């Protein structure tokens with residue numbers, strides 16, 4: 108297992124509900140560092156990147172806190188890129204999902220420089236493909252995927268040094284169940300591959316992951332962007348944007364185990380955990396439990412391969 112680096116980004120600058128800024132601390136209290144270390148990783152705790160406070164302002168021209176979002180993502184981009192150059196697997200702990208702009212643009216740059224193929228698994232209840240024109244709220248945590256694909260304000264889309272940072276065919280979205288009207292049309296137009304909850308209901312998590320992970324090889328760098336609202340709110344209440352009907356505990360474990368089996372995990376985001384809405388840190392503990400599976404914990408040495 109590659110050495111890993113944990114990078115905290117304690118901000119809720121892109122969210123509509125405050126509190127995700129406390130996510131890194133809650134994940135550490137739940138034992139994230141020890142959990143990753145348990146599965147053979149040499150873990151470096153990089154501490155937190157710094158950025159501006161949340162001023163709680165309304166949207167301007169379709170964006171809330173654009174300037175602050177840019178500052179946080181620039182700092183995070185540099186921190187994630189430095190760990191990748193050092194040969195380490197960055198684990199970005201947010202913070203809200205706007206931070207994926209900084210982390211994934213760094214991963215994409217690293218892949219371009221190393222001649223690696225990038226595959227992104229976007230585990231989320233939402234497609235996060237809004238734009239200033241389409242968004243009902245202006246919250247930038249609903250826009251990271253469109254921004255990474257080059258649709259967004261110049262200062263944000265340019266953060267990784269290459270525009271667009273990623274192509275739509277590099278991403279697979281899983282668990283989606285809440286998409287705004289305009290966003291739906293735009294997703295289809297751009298051609299993002301989405302495995303929504305109906306798809307998972309109909310074919311199962313196993314087949315879904317087989318398809319989402321298909322076509323990877325030794326040169327693939329797999330990035331997982333794990334929004335905790337991916338999970339069903341019954342098991343994961345500690346998020347600001349819960350949507351009913353998400354994956355169960357077992358479905359989520361299977362998803363993580365199948366990612367681990369590829370041996371290609373190269374970077375990870377854990378975002379949108381909101382301790383202010385959690386019950387006794389149960390959502391943070393669940394996230395850590397799932398990360399253990401992602402890093403190779405399994406129930407048994409398997410005797411029977413179905």
Ligand SMILES: [Mn+2]
Nearest residue numbers: 204231235334
């Ligand atoms: Mn998200």
